[in-house]
Amino acid sequence: MAAYTLRRLGSTVVVMLLVGIFVFALLHIAPGDPAAIIAGDNATPAEIASIRQQLGLADPLSVQFVRWFWHLLHGNFGISIFSDTPVITLIGQRLPATLSLTVLTIAFAVIVAVAAGVLAAWRAGGVLDGSLMGFAALGFSTPVFVVGYFLIYFFSIRLRWLPVQGYVPLSHGLWPWLSHLILPTVALGLAYVALIARITRASMLEVLAEDYIRTARAKGASTEAILFRHALKNAGVPIVTVIGIGVALLVSGVVVTETVFNIPGIGRLAVDAITNRDYPIIQGVMVIFSGAYVIINLLVDLTYTLIDPRVRY
Amino acid sequence: MTLSRRTILKNGAAGALAAATPGLRRAHAASNTKIMNAVMQGDLRSFDPIWTTANISAYYGAMVYDTLFATDANFQPQPQMVGKWGLSEDKRTYTFALRDGLLWHDGTPVTAADCVASIRRWAVRNSGGQMMMEYVTDLSTKDDKTFVLALKQPFGLTVPAFAATSTPDCFMMPKKVAETDPFQQITSHIGSGPFTFNEKETRPGSRYVFDRFTKYVPRSEPPSGFAGGKIVKLDQVVWQNITDDQTALAALESGEIDFFELPPLDLLPQLQSNPDIKVRVLDQSGNCGMMRLNWLHPPFNNVKARQAMLYLTNQADILKATFGNPEYYHEIDSIFGYQTPMANSANSTWFKSAPDPAKAKQLFKESGYSGEKVIVLQATDFDFMNNSAQLIAGWLKEIGVNAELAASTWGGVITRRAVMAPDDKGGWDIFITYGSGYDWNNPITMVALSCNGRKGWFGWPESAEYEALRRQWALVSTLAERQAIAQKMQTIAWNVVPQVMLGQWVSPAAMRSNVHGVIGMPDIIPFWNVTKT
Numbered sequence: 001m002a003a004y005t006l007r008r009l010g011s012t013v014v015v016m017l018l019v020g021i022f023v024f025a026l027l028h029i030a031p032g033d034p035a036a037i038i039a040g041d042n043a044t045p046a047e048i049a050s051i052r053q054q055l056g057l058a059d060p061l062s063v064q065f066v067r068w069f070w071h072l073l074h075g076n077f078g079i080s081i082f083s084d085t086p087v088i089t090l091i092g093q094r095l096p097a098t099l100s101l102t103v104l105t106i107a108f109a110v111i112v113a114v115a116a117g118v119l120a121a122w123r124a125g126g127v128l129d130g131s132l133m134g135f136a137a138l139g140f141s142t143p144v145f146v147v148g149y150f151l152i153y154f155f156s157i158r159l160r161w162l163p164v165q166g167y168v169p170l171s172h173g174l175w176p177w178l179s180h181l182i183l184p185t186v187a188l189g190l191a192y193v194a195l196i197a198r199i200t201r202a203s204m205l206e207v208l209a210e211d212y213i214r215t216a217r218a219k220g221a222s223t224e225a226i227l228f229r230h231a232l233k234n235a236g237v238p239i240v241t242v243i244g245i246g247v248a249l250l251v252s253g254v255v256v257t258e259t260v261f262n263i264p265g266i267g268r269l270a271v272d273a274i275t276n277r278d279y280p281i282i283q284g285v286m287v288i289f290s291g292a293y294v295i296i297n298l299l300v301d302l303t304y305t306l307i308d309p310r311v312r313y
Numbered sequence: 314m315t316l317s318r319r320t321i322l323k324n325g326a327a328g329a330l331a332a333a334t335p336g337l338r339r340a341h342a343a344s345n346t347k348i349m350n351a352v353m354q355g356d357l358r359s360f361d362p363i364w365t366t367a368n369i370s371a372y373y374g375a376m377v378y379d380t381l382f383a384t385d386a387n388f389q390p391q392p393q394m395v396g397k398w399g400l401s402e403d404k405r406t407y408t409f410a411l412r413d414g415l416l417w418h419d420g421t422p423v424t425a426a427d428c429v430a431s432i433r434r435w436a437v438r439n440s441g442g443q444m445m446m447e448y449v450t451d452l453s454t455k456d457d458k459t460f461v462l463a464l465k466q467p468f469g470l471t472v473p474a475f476a477a478t479s480t481p482d483c484f485m486m487p488k489k490v491a492e493t494d495p496f497q498q499i500t501s502h503i504g505s506g507p508f509t510f511n512e513k514e515t516r517p518g519s520r521y522v523f524d525r526f527t528k529y530v531p532r533s534e535p536p537s538g539f540a541g542g543k544i545v546k547l548d549q550v551v552w553q554n555i556t557d558d559q560t561a562l563a564a565l566e567s568g569e570i571d572f573f574e575l576p577p578l579d580l581l582p583q584l585q586s587n588p589d590i591k592v593r594v595l596d597q598s599g600n601c602g603m604m605r606l607n608w609l610h611p612p613f614n615n616v617k618a619r620q621a622m623l624y625l626t627n628q629a630d631i632l633k634a635t636f637g638n639p640e641y642y643h644e645i646d647s648i649f650g651y652q653t654p655m656a657n658s659a660n661s662t663w664f665k666s667a668p669d670p671a672k673a674k675q676l677f678k679e680s681g682y683s684g685e686k687v688i689v690l691q692a693t694d695f696d697f698m699n700n701s702a703q704l705i706a707g708w709l710k711e712i713g714v715n716a717e718l719a720a721s722t723w724g725g726v727i728t729r730r731a732v733m734a735p736d737d738k739g740g741w742d743i744f745i746t747y748g749s750g751y752d753w754n755n756p757i758t759m760v761a762l763s764c765n766g767r768k769g770w771f772g773w774p775e776s777a778e779y780e781a782l783r784r785q786w787a788l789v790s791t792l793a794e795r796q797a798i799a800q801k802m803q804t805i806a807w808n809v810v811p812q813v814m815l816g817q818w819v820s821p822a823a824m825r826s827n828v829h830g831v832i833g834m835p836d837i838i839p840f841w842n843v844t845k846t
């Protein structure tokens with residue numbers, strides 16, 4: 001398994017570099033000129049050209065690419081065109097907010113969804129099953145921003161229980177940190193709760209019809225033991241797979257959620273950089289996102305070995 | 314009485330909720346009257362207000378830097394950093410002496426040498442400064458606090474240019490900083506303005522923090538516009554970069570922010586119905602929209618086709634499509650904007666009959682238009698540009714012009730508008746933008762009011778006669794003289810049509826009702842004089 005893990009980690013570097021090259025090419029093909037944005041609407045073409053020269057954007061694309069790639073190989077993601085700050089510093093400033101949001105969202109989604117899926121499977125065809133799956137369908141089909149605005153209106157403006165927006169680092173205290181993340185977590189997590197709950201239910205229904213479950217019942221095992229000890233563990237592989245897919249898909253949800261709740265995370269950083277055509281930031285964020293995506297997939301694959309002893313690498 | 318598990322759970326949950334709720338409420342009711350949280354017009358992308366003409370960088374400049382002169386509430390320049398100043402009898406030599414007590418944020422005194430270096434850097438990037446420097450024979454220090462500016466001939470715009478708020482503004486910086494190449498961004502935040510920039514608490518793209526500069530010595534006069542005493546009554550101002558309007562609105566309603574510069578007009582009724590919020594138009598000059606026509610290629614290289622656009626455009630429809638409420642917009646007939654001192658009605662007969670599609674069609678025919686494509690750049694991420702482009706393309710099609718929308722983000726538009734090539738090689742024919750309302754008063758600093766061909770602004774209109782008048786406008790001394798020249802310039806402009814005006818609108822700002830003293834002026838929102846009760 002160690003060799004497999006090392007091989008996969010090696011492929012992560014290759015994927016990050018390929019994504020970097022692809023993003024570089026795409027950005028420079030797409031219309032947009034950071035020099036013109038920096039110069040402002042009142043600038044003349046000559047002034048814009050001077051800024052472009054200063055930023056090195058007037059160099060041939062091949063020169064720009066080699067420069068960027070050489071810096072990347074040395075672990076240098078470049079410097080933001082607009083704020084003149086190293087990209088890695090900007091990403092570092094934004095990482096805690098995004099990590100907080102994603103970790104809380106995954107925890108919330110997994111805990112709620114697995115419990116709901118198991119319960120729905122246990123009471124399949126009943127009122128509880130119908131209600132949970134109806135809620136899941138609603139959660140899956142409602143866009144994140146709609147849920148977000150609703151939560152803000154109800155819990156922040158009407159009840160004034162939780163803040164509308166912003167992020168407070170964990171170092172400022174557990175409650176200030178958590179209070180700013182509850183609504184974004186729920187808004188972002190709802191779709192994943194729905195997705196994971198439906199897969200859990202389907203997988204559990206399949207397992208609950210197996211002979212060994214009937215045997216366990218015949219032996220007098222309690223409902224809790226049957227559901228969680230015998231059935232859930234055996235239904236685990238598809239659930240872990242969908243959790244892995246969900247985590248990867250979180251990237252797009254994070255962008256919207258960070259915008260709606262004004263969380264200064266990497267998603268916002270990427271969107272603002274795209275609007276401004278701040279090439280070094282976009283390239284840096286995309287390379288890091290691609291690396292995270294590959295590593296998440298690796299972790300999912302490795303988790304299979306813990307759930308199912310038959311899986312070997 | 315029996316105590317069931319269900320009862321315990323139910324009562325326990327209710328009790329926990331009741332206990333937690335006051336704490337939660339308290340957490341969000343807290344409000345520091347010495348800290349102002351504001352959502353401004355956009356993200357502060359650059360900290361160099363000379364390097365960029367972006368308005369938000371000028372806002373930052375007004376917080377951190379000071380100016381030699383400042384515009385008062387009557388739009389007259391008044392001394393700000395300057396104490397005593399004088400002009401020689403032949404009107405060719407200015408002498409400026411700095412007032413006492415001016416300090417940089419690092420505690421060192423402001424000197425005349427700092428100001429000379431700052432003027433030189435600013436003059437490279439500001440069109441008024443560029444013109445002024447053509448006449449300057451000497452700009453040098455006399456002593457630590459005095460400097461002299463000598464001219465070949467009188468240049469009436471000298472002091473108004475130092476006070477103007479058309480970007481880039483003439484902000485004073487330490488000599489070492491001001492000696493940076495004007496086309497290279499400075500990295501220092503050391504100014505002598507009423508606020509210091511708090512780099513430690515600032516998070517680029519998220520929040521920008523300004524602290525009161527405790528050693529700032531304000532002028533003794535009461536505040537008037539940007540002039541007079543800049544008395545800071547807050548300890549800290551935080552610009553929160555909330556990009557989502559709905560979220561910013563909710564944050565204002567909940568009291569998490571105190572000031573929202575540009576709430577969307579369609580959400581104003583919601584704000585106006587909230588007793589905790591007040592809505593005020595701070596900048597009565599607002600913004601003026603324009604349609605730039607590409608003079609280099611058919612059909613708008615023909616004056617008749619350009620004149621046709623004056624008759625085709627229905628300003629009322631354009632304004633209504635984006636701003637809805639007529640309380641906030643006006644149609645305009647002047648190239649100098651709406652109700653500015655230079656605005657006039659010379660040669661604007663087209664305004665009385667527009668829209669007149671039949672006349673526009675006739676003029677296109679007279680221009681020899683033969684069905685070539687007319688590319689209208691459509692910036693889909695700005696409502697005004699997006700809506701206007703669609704309307705204009707529609708009107709052109711109605712009179713038989715082969716109009717085609719080229720949709721992209723604003724970033725795409727500003728790249729393409731710089732292309733001088735014809736349409737089939739990536740060029741364009743029409744793009745839409747707008748400029749700050751009061752800036753239209755000054756044909757030197759407002760680049761859209763130049764007609765200097767390929768050296769000038771996008772669209773590249775050319776008129777030597779107009780340009781001669783524009784230069785003369787900068788040289789004369791009195792308002793009456795400038796107004797007379799403005800009339801002549803407009804007469805030429807509406808004959809040759811460098812652009813078509815698309816109306817003027819104002820954008821009300823929203824703030825919590827406990828916020829007082831926000832100064833209403835064009836171009837900049839200052840935070841001195843502001844209190845929170």
